[in-house]
Amino acid sequence: MGGDHGPSVTVPAALSFLSQASDAELILVGQESAIRSELAKLKQERHPRITIRHATEVVAMDDPIETALRRKKDSSMRVAINLVKEGQAQACVSAGNTGALMAVSRYVLKTLSGVDRPAICTILPNQNNGPTYMLDLGANVDCEPLHLHQFALMGSALVAAVEGKPRPTVGLLNVGEEDIKGNEVVKQTAELLRADHAKGVLNFYGNVEGNDIFEGTTDIVVCDGFVGNVTLKAVEGLGRFVKSVLQAEFRSNPINMMGALIARGALNSISQRLNPSRYNGASLLGLRGLVFKSHGGADAYSYEWAIKRAYEAAKHDVLARISTTIAELMPPSSSGAAIPEVVSASELNQQKTA
Amino acid sequence: MGGDHGPSVTVPAALSFLSQASDAELILVGQESAIRSELAKLKQERHPRITIRHATEVVAMDDPIETALRRKKDSSMRVAINLVKEGQAQACVSAGNTGALMAVSRYVLKTLSGVDRPAICTILPNQNNGPTYMLDLGANVDCEPLHLHQFALMGSALVAAVEGKPRPTVGLLNVGEEDIKGNEVVKQTAELLRADHAKGVLNFYGNVEGNDIFEGTTDIVVCDGFVGNVTLKAVEGLGRFVKSVLQAEFRSNPINMMGALIARGALNSISQRLNPSRYNGASLLGLRGLVFKSHGGADAYSYEWAIKRAYEAAKHDVLARISTTIAELMPPSSSGAAIPEVVSASELNQQKTA
Numbered sequence: 001m002g003g004d005h006g007p008s009v010t011v012p013a014a015l016s017f018l019s020q021a022s023d024a025e026l027i028l029v030g031q032e033s034a035i036r037s038e039l040a041k042l043k044q045e046r047h048p049r050i051t052i053r054h055a056t057e058v059v060a061m062d063d064p065i066e067t068a069l070r071r072k073k074d075s076s077m078r079v080a081i082n083l084v085k086e087g088q089a090q091a092c093v094s095a096g097n098t099g100a101l102m103a104v105s106r107y108v109l110k111t112l113s114g115v116d117r118p119a120i121c122t123i124l125p126n127q128n129n130g131p132t133y134m135l136d137l138g139a140n141v142d143c144e145p146l147h148l149h150q151f152a153l154m155g156s157a158l159v160a161a162v163e164g165k166p167r168p169t170v171g172l173l174n175v176g177e178e179d180i181k182g183n184e185v186v187k188q189t190a191e192l193l194r195a196d197h198a199k200g201v202l203n204f205y206g207n208v209e210g211n212d213i214f215e216g217t218t219d220i221v222v223c224d225g226f227v228g229n230v231t232l233k234a235v236e237g238l239g240r241f242v243k244s245v246l247q248a249e250f251r252s253n254p255i256n257m258m259g260a261l262i263a264r265g266a267l268n269s270i271s272q273r274l275n276p277s278r279y280n281g282a283s284l285l286g287l288r289g290l291v292f293k294s295h296g297g298a299d300a301y302s303y304e305w306a307i308k309r310a311y312e313a314a315k316h317d318v319l320a321r322i323s324t325t326i327a328e329l330m331p332p333s334s335s336g337a338a339i340p341e342v343v344s345a346s347e348l349n350q351q352k353t354a
Numbered sequence: 355m356g357g358d359h360g361p362s363v364t365v366p367a368a369l370s371f372l373s374q375a376s377d378a379e380l381i382l383v384g385q386e387s388a389i390r391s392e393l394a395k396l397k398q399e400r401h402p403r404i405t406i407r408h409a410t411e412v413v414a415m416d417d418p419i420e421t422a423l424r425r426k427k428d429s430s431m432r433v434a435i436n437l438v439k440e441g442q443a444q445a446c447v448s449a450g451n452t453g454a455l456m457a458v459s460r461y462v463l464k465t466l467s468g469v470d471r472p473a474i475c476t477i478l479p480n481q482n483n484g485p486t487y488m489l490d491l492g493a494n495v496d497c498e499p500l501h502l503h504q505f506a507l508m509g510s511a512l513v514a515a516v517e518g519k520p521r522p523t524v525g526l527l528n529v530g531e532e533d534i535k536g537n538e539v540v541k542q543t544a545e546l547l548r549a550d551h552a553k554g555v556l557n558f559y560g561n562v563e564g565n566d567i568f569e570g571t572t573d574i575v576v577c578d579g580f581v582g583n584v585t586l587k588a589v590e591g592l593g594r595f596v597k598s599v600l601q602a603e604f605r606s607n608p609i610n611m612m613g614a615l616i617a618r619g620a621l622n623s624i625s626q627r628l629n630p631s632r633y634n635g636a637s638l639l640g641l642r643g644l645v646f647k648s649h650g651g652a653d654a655y656s657y658e659w660a661i662k663r664a665y666e667a668a669k670h671d672v673l674a675r676i677s678t679t680i681a682e683l684m685p686p687s688s689s690g691a692a693i694p695e696v697v698s699a700s701e702l703n704q705q706k707t708a
Contacts, residue, residue, distance in 0.1 A: 126595070127594075127598060138529050141535075141536060141537045142538070175492050175579070175580055175583040175584065181495075182495060183495045183496050183580055184496070209583075209587045210584040210586065210588030210590070210591055211587045211588065211590055211591030211594070212591070213588055214594070214595040223584070225529070226536070227580065227584055229529040229563075229564070230527055230529065230563070230564040230581055231584055231585050231588045232564065233564025233565045234564030234567055235588055235589060236564070237564055237565030237566070237567060237568035237569060238568050238589045238592055238593070239592070240565070241479070241480070241568040241569075242596055244481060245624055245627050245628060249621075249623045249624050249627075250620050252623070256616075256617045256619055256620035258616055258617070259613045259614065259615070259616030259618070260613065261613070262610075262612055262613035262616060263604060263610045263612070263613020263614055263617065264613070265606075265609065265610055266603035266606060266614070267603075269603045269606070270599055270600060273603075274596060274599060
């Protein structure tokens, strides 16, 4: 039901995904009549691998987290996450309000043992034709070194599982490559990561800079949620700006339009390689269940990528792998057991927790 | 002498600049023989508006700040900044080591009264065809609200002077637009800026997000140097990535090459609008003198833009305007008089000051 478009995007995306993944089943959660009407439009009233699970409420994109958490207990978001908790679904995908999705996921699923704070991890394209995984993207605006340390371990376990890379490289986002650069949090985090590297449990590359994200210097880039959120939105903004300049110039006169027509193969490839839709689907890492967040404005093609990502993560048993990695590597002092299991909504509303 | 290319870039840039700005004079500071040899190559041994000022030393791009500050007292960088201090030059432009340039500038020129920390301000293109001014870009990796407040005032005075906008808009870079979003430093900064806005001394728009930089939502975007540095390098990285994809695809086969040839007008316009060279030249704001930093890797065209920016700033009396703005608006408690005049090199080496 979530996102800017609701079932008119999520239902076609679900059908297209199922046609690609023959071993997958989907439970569509939300207002049954709205879902059935979309399925009917596409002549798929009775898809053998679709189940509908009715939910009476919807978390609106502008609902306060408090509302999502305390009042709308039969929202499609809450019901879908409950299905993960009860083991009826292996992953949940939502295009809804990010803050609400994180808060409800934390409340319902709880964090993995050893994880203090879940993080949001997305992927970005790079010049090496591979994805760069980046976290946190905004779940935690103030981070201590131990949190960034956990993000590195979770990201590493995710990439090892999904990309099949046994020792993915981890970079720590900083203002320079030298060890002396950066603020205190980053410097102390680097020490923790170097210690893990020395023990052979993490492949720590060292500090990376903003440009390294797109150069593909490391498989994973770790940063706090403030820096990650601002950076992600800035590059998305630049992407839209570049796209608008390209479109305006190629349509500016008939000669340019003819050139664009002749070179449409190149333009299609460019569009394909730089298409942000292919990178849709961020993981909420560190929870006792798989939850994926699609962009709110995603179209069906883009939303399908988010479903694919959830499917891949479930297939590669990402949850167990993160859980094992964290359990093996985290010092007992920062065990999740010490963290209250119930999240305060007002805290989450401020996008940080004690 | 600075940057990756030294006089082979700075001398042609200087000559090209002088051919455009008939009222400007340049003092070329550095190793006289190297400068004369470049001038001779371009048949400009005796340009009437060029003076050469010999300096025996050069700050290398990888010199520690300590070396630039304590050992190389006759470096081209130091001598050029001294010329500004002595009033022989109205502005200094360098493509040298940023940390060294900031440290030597602070040491020689001192900060303006009321300014605790200088900031680096650059401009970026936006969808409204106007520049977005963004600061700080890396001089201060840890900032208090009072510092971000000063950055807002300095940026506002700069834009008012150079762009001729009496009330430029100021946005505070954050993870969301709502007042409740962000970390403590950002929230407290917003309060200071709202108070200035209520007094009518600053045109504070409110929080902005990463995408707003390229949407041109505000004339000025204020952030700490860590966030600014990472964001700037990330967008530069994405820019290079997009450029490499465009080049590769348009050259991938003869048909695409023909299309590109026919639409070369569009490609030239695109290249022109997105050319980072046009945005070269960052201001070191908050000093008792104008200092501009060119990208180290700048070519002559790009370096000329940095000279133009210095020229425009001098012409519009930016220094006096910032000085007046700060003096009028800053509460006396944070006056620069309380700040030690001598910068510790080890502190600056860590890119922050007490």
